[in-house]
Amino acid sequence: MTGGDQHPGELVIVATPIGNIGDLSPRAAATLQEADVVCCEDTRHTGQLLSRLGLRTSRLLSVHVHNERERVAEVLEMLERGERVALVSDAGTPAVSDPGEMVISAAIAAGHKVTTVPGPSAAVSALVVAGLGTARWRFEGFLPRRGTERAKRLGEIAAASHTSVIYESPQRISSTLQDLAKCCGGDRKVAVCRELTKLFEETWRGTLAAAYERSAASAARGEHVLVVAAAPVPERSSPSAGEIQSAVASRMSAGASRRQAAAEVAADLGVSKRFAYETSLARNGQ
Numbered sequence: 204m205t206g207g208d209q210h211p212g213e214l215v216i217v218a219t220p221i222g223n224i225g226d227l228s229p230r231a232a233a234t235l236q237e238a239d240v241v242c243c244e245d246t247r248h249t250g251q252l253l254s255r256l257g258l259r260t261s262r263l264l265s266v267h268v269h270n271e272r273e274r275v276a277e278v279l280e281m282l283e284r285g286e287r288v289a290l291v292s293d294a295g296t297p298a299v300s301d302p303g304e305m306v307i308s309a310a311i312a313a314g315h316k317v318t319t320v321p322g323p324s325a326a327v328s329a330l331v332v333a334g335l336g337t338a339r340w341r342f343e344g345f346l347p348r349r350g351t352e353r354a355k356r357l358g359e360i361a362a363a364s365h366t367s368v369i370y371e372s373p374q375r376i377s378s379t380l381q382d383l384a385k386c387c388g389g390d391r392k393v394a395v396c397r398e399l400t401k402l403f404e405e406t407w408r409g410t411l412a413a414a415y416e417r418s419a420a421s422a423a424r425g426e427h428v429l430v431v432a433a434a435p436v437p438e439r440s441s442p443s444a445g446e447i448q449s450a451v452a453s454r455m456s457a458g459a460s461r462r463q464a465a466a467e468v469a470a471d472l473g474v475s476k477r478f479a480y481e482t483s484l485a486r487n488g489q
């Protein structure tokens with residue numbers, strides 16, 4: 204169904220199942236069926252997926268971590284010819300800890316239409332079942348394996364004021380849990396998600412110390428997603444009357460009215476405006 208010069212090319216980012224084939228949406232299936240080319244990490248893997256779904260496409264093109272940079276020009280040529288190119292990874296959403304980012308960026312820079320068929324994502328799936336907060340969260344993907352970059356990222360996760368989502372392989376899950384426990388403290392909450400959407404799906408919830416002990420006791424299987432709770436908010440001690448009075452007096456000496464100064468101090472010290480105002484009055488016995 205090559206469009207030729209009459210139809211502009213289009214790159215469609217298609218999310219594919221992370222385990223359960225039933226999670227592929229009808230729209231995603233139709234997009235893969237109608238595409239002129241499907242760019243994928245592994246042509247054998249994607250070919251099997253299409254076969255199981257009874258889909259046929261005109262061409263599969265490998266675009267993986269080792270050849271993506273070289274494939275960019277070829278994909279751009281297809282788009283210039285007006286072809287519709289679907290981009291998939293082996294599982295989940297392309298470019299999220301998977302190949303695809305270079306192709307997507309190049310297509311956008313060249314002015315081609317880039318759209319998506321959303322769907323499965325291991326990061327989001329783990330986040331919502333972890334129960335550790337979803338209002339704000341950070342995606343870490345796979346951590347650096349060693350060195351200062353790994354230490355830096357672990358430190359950032361330890362200090363983060365929101366939930367962190369990390370990918371890890373079964374070979375390194377135990378060492379990563381150990382490192383997280385050291386940096387974040389063994390009592391930090393974590394959810395360890397494994398084989399999401401598959402037959403032996405498992406989500407374990409507890410502390411980092413317990414998670415490490417559990418992982419060290421038996422061989423891990425399957426890809427893992429770790430959801431680490433935010434750093435605990437330090438308890439704020441109540442300010443003394445003297446602190447409030449001094450802070451109000453300082454602002455008043457700078458020209459603020461007592462009421463304005465009390466309001467500013469209340470916001471800074473976490474007390475009510477009325478309490479700050481009345482405490483400031485007590486200093487002068489007024």
